[in-house]
Amino acid sequence: MSEALLEIKNINTLYGHSHILHDLSFRLDKGQSMSLMGRNGMGKTTTLKSILGIVPPRSGHVYFDGEDVGRLPTWKRMRRDIAYVPEGRGIFHNLTVKEHLQMAARPGSDGRGSWDYDRVLETFPRLQERLSNLGTELSGGEQQMLAIGRALVTNPRLMILDEATEGLAPLIRQDIWSVIAAIRESGISTLVVDKNIKALKKLCDRHVVLIKGKVHFDGSSEELDLNLENVERALSL
Amino acid sequence: MIFEKRTERIIVPMFFMVALFAPLFLESNSFFVGKVTTIIILSIFVMSLDFLVGRVGLITLGHALFYGMGGYLFVILSPEYEAVNFWVYTLYICSISALIALVTGAMILRTKGVYFLMITLALSQMMFYYFFDSLEYGGGDGMFIFVRPETSIFGLSFLDLDDPQHFYYLALFSLFNTLVFFKVVLRSRFGRVVEAAKQNPDRTEALGYNIFAFRLTCYVIGSALGAYAGFLFALQFGFVNPSFFTWEMSGMALVMSILGGSGTIYGAILGTFTYEGLQYFFEHLTKEWLLFMGSAIILMVILLRKGIAGYLEKLLEK
Amino acid sequence: MTTELFFVQLINGIQYGLLLFLIASGLTLVFGVMGILNLAHGSMYMVGAYLVWYFFGVTGSFTVSAVLSALIALALGILIERVLIQRLYNRNHLDQVLLTIGMIFVFNSLQSILFGNDPYGVAVPDALSGSIPFTDNSSYPIYRIFAALICVAIAGLLYYVVSHTRLGMLIRAGESNREMVEALGVNIKVLYTTVFALGVMLAAGSGIIASPMSSIVPGMGESVLITCFVVVVIGGLGSIKGAFVGALLVGLVSTFSAVLLPSISNMIIYISMILVLLVKPQGLCAK
Amino acid sequence: ALASSEIKIGVMQPLSGLYAGPGRSGLDGFLLALKGYANNSHQNSIDVITLDTEAKPARAPELATSLLIQHNADFIFGPAHSGVAMGMIKVLRGKDTVMVIPNAGAAAATGSLCAPNIFRTSFSSWQPSYPMGKVALDKGYKDVYLISWNYGMGRESLEAFEESFEAGGGNVVKKVLIPFPSTNFQPYISDIAAQDPDAVFVFFAGGGATKFVKDYDAMGLRGKIPLLGSGFLTEGTLEAQGEAAEGVLTTLHYAEQLDVPKNLEFRETFHAEYGHYPDIYAVQGYDAGQAIINTINLLNGDVSDKQAVIDTMEKLTINSPRGDFTFSRAHNPIQNIYLREVKDGVNVVKSLAAEALEDPARGCQL
């Protein structure tokens, strides 16, 4: 069995009094990519935020690369080479496209610098034309590209994407999928939340399906195929 | 019931009961009757500000413009040595202030946020300087009002403004009406749109509301009531001074409203009484009362999340 | 107005504008860029002036006092941010108003307790005490020229840092979305503490630099506060360039109106602000 | 009341804010005068209630009411600020409490609004400036530039100067009233340099005075165009002004170095008490204290008859550090005004600019 990059154990997360995640556990191995699926409001985003410490879990553990990061502030976890593309994109309204990429850019903690400003612009030529536009002046899709680009220039070992293909045109969506595939090839792990089960099945090694904050399914693509009916019901019941 | 929260339903009647009967146990010209009258008048002013700032989202630092306006309009409009009718002048002063608010509001409501804050500040400062420099209105030394108005309606008079107790009840009555009026406004459909426009103006416009008209209406209402408070204050001591217009005046009122619980309306009463009470207490305690006052404010803002009203709500709701 | 007097007044206006920018610079950073409404900014200006006066009395050297005062201001800034401001980031802006008004009270009364209420002055440092002949019977003090140069330097530096460095971008980003900045692996708490403290140091620094040209009196903080806000708002929030333009505009307008339109020179900066905002509701240099 | 009852004195001085300096200083002087009372024959105790007016006229009526009604004060000492004085007068005028003003110089207080129960131990705005007109003429200054803040005290001071200066044939080149309390003086000083008058007359006080004198010097006008002023220009500000103040001529009803026995005694007592030397505000406060105490003493502690109190106080001769003075019919001091020049950081008395000068008290019906 290969080494775990990310592992969460028995996480319980609450917003005030409402208990969202119940004893959630799963693991993601190095170099693998994993999908997180579930209907609206099942706790996918909450899971990601718990991993990052944006919404600290009430109990449970988060291990990253063997280290318990559950007590660390968000920024320290991110410094361990995690990148995050939030739902709603989290674009800064008062920064230009260029500044978004410049401010985020940094080599990975082991000095990897394969993703830089130029490479992002190559990947998203659309952004090239909008370099001096402010965040608010971008179209929805352009914002999405920027959010992904901003995550890539941090040269992460783990990319966490929350609905990253939302609002993207089919062509670009394909590009994104191939980018994700490519970064997976280069050893970067990804944790993807998306609704496109077909694409995820191709792209990811493991799949986790949530229902009401509990793991309903956790398995490889093959296992997913076997349980397809069950999973699809979970996704659309 | 116009009072939606339990806390209001407890605090508000309690306050008015105490306020209603307290003077009966005091001498008619007791200092405290006068002092509390002042605070009540101030509460009206703070309440009108809280309506604008906390509920409509128009953060102004120039509300004192209308406070001063209320006083000065009276001085300007009324003959110097002749008693005029209180109700008629209330009407005059409120409508002229409303008109001024309408005209200025129509111009300045284009700006938002801090820009609005600064532009209202500028207007009030300009008025301050106007009266500070104007010789005919007493300049920086202000002016006296020599005769208090009479209060007859159709020849019947049951209020004597020279009697502090009567004046007290007039102020209390005004405060009560202001509170109820704001509550009714806010609970109505009009109020809900105003609330919506505060939370998300773009969406509200996209839902088909002319938010400019809504805001302007509120600005006019709030300003007219602010002016009414200024008018009462000028009457209480028979004295107006350009310092009514200063940003410190607006700032204090803002502090009181935030302290009481921004956006709660009834919190204005809590905030004003607390602030004035603390100041009275510290002032009689030490020459360095400002240090204590400042520290108390800092402590309260750190400890109380949503002002005093917010704290009480935490205690009393469920 | 003769041409000679016109040029004299032009220089006066520019110099006053630059001084205003210097005082407003910390405010631009803290309020304009970081979005923290610090009404106690004027108090920091006052703190700087009183500290330098005090240390000047003790050490007799302006430079030493200036450095000491600036360091104390920096520490004070860190303290204030850590203990007070930090608790309010996820609250309403109005709470910041309340807090900082409380701070004004505290600082004013500490000033009175610690330093008394008489006006004080600090002598111009010897090295800069000369003046150069200007017109027939007036001359221009070197210290003011020196101060003007410092203002320009600070303006340039601030502009460069905020607009063109990663640090500046991070600060601006933090104003827009703190959570996201943290999610980029930036310790936003430390970042904001640092920048706030720098803002306080700038405010105090301007009090230090202005002290030989002004009088050190109770209430000096509040008297500059409003003008600084006017400067920042005329320029447009978040724009250093704007604040600079705003400061020069206010400086020139007040100087010329003082002589040409004395009857409204009280109101002139407010009138200019209203006019600017009616035409450009987001200030002069809004994007 | 009985002779053994307590006498209440209310204090309304600015203890914080812009006017805290003069306010606290006046209070110190006042309290010093009260101390002298302790070893007096009759045994009435004196109770002092102190309230801070800040510099907020809006609060003045309320505080005055508190002293009047809540505390039943027999005397009220205060304030320093003219706007506040107006608010107090509104409440106190014609009441039984006697108000003694230790600073605020507004003409109206002992002019159009004068009242039997209102006294002032300081000055009217007219008094310190009026004699300077003649001084300027004597010095041979024909064309004078006038400048002050645009507020009551400033306007009235310039008018008083103008009155005597123009009466003697002087010419006012320009009269500038600048926004209060702006201290951006540079444009005006440049204007003065361009106008090149024989002299400049100003009224400024406190921090503004410091700044003006420093700016005047910094722009190179000192020594070229003589600077004249109402005495407040160099009161309590000399240390801050430093060298810039050298040679400034002012007129005032007091000077620290005044060679009057009472002055030397007062200065030493004050210094012993507070550790620093008194300023003009302390003197005025001290005299207000004297006025009250002497009245009480003369009445043997019985202050219940207010008419008697007023009558007694009206007739007092106050043995002041500034020289003896009496009250005019409008209850303003009839006092000497001295011409002073700053030499080595001290206001040196040059001459007596006017002897026993009485304010015209225009509009007073008393």
Added chain:
Amino acid sequence: MINDIVLETEALSKHWGGIKAVDEVSLQFRDRLLHGVVGPNGAGKSTLLNMLCGTLKPTSGCVFHKGQRIDALKPWKFVQRGIGRSFQKTNIYPEMTCLENCAISAQRRFGGNFNLFVSRHSNKLVRKAAEQALAQVGLEDRTHAIAAEISYGEQRQLEIAMVLAIDPCILLLDEPMAGMGHDESLRIIELLKELKKTYCIVLVEHDMDAIFELSDQLTVLDNGRHLITSSVDEVRADPRVKDAYLGAEDEEEQTA
């Protein structure tokens, strides 16, 4: 048929500095039809919608509603004419409950907004309309939840409920399905199918399954320019569209 045209643009353009976000686009939107608008990111779809609903003023060109020129009107006048729109970026009242969110939308058409006292009956009507809108998008069980505290997908649903509560005749929807789960999307598709029987709907969407299934007419924009307006099948077959937008069909099959 001409009478059926309820909304029409003529050489409509919007320029941002040098960027031509929408460039001389002339389109006709008919009643009781669903008009799909697609195009690559940044093609100008949202900008077009923003002009159709008055939030943006065109740089040049005109918008007609039932033959009347309306582009100079204030945004809120558009709604009063029955033009309602949803936003691509969720745009709700975060501190209100879902019901209140919809009530605000609904109450305008019942009047009384400047009236302090309205009848109980009228209030009931508003509430009913709001509840109905929530039910239509499947948020019944979230009626009293605070909008900021529901999940992102649910907020997207609320976004649509709010437009429905306006009860417009013309619905402008900007990526309504984005961020929504599979099941929720299906539900909205069903809903739109129902609605297009009575309304004119303009739908911007990147979800091809939805757009192909729903559209009666499909417009493709590219770089602000109008590329083609035609039936779904013709558009799908157009090589230009494939190049600029669709890429290889069945994109998902091709990845990885």
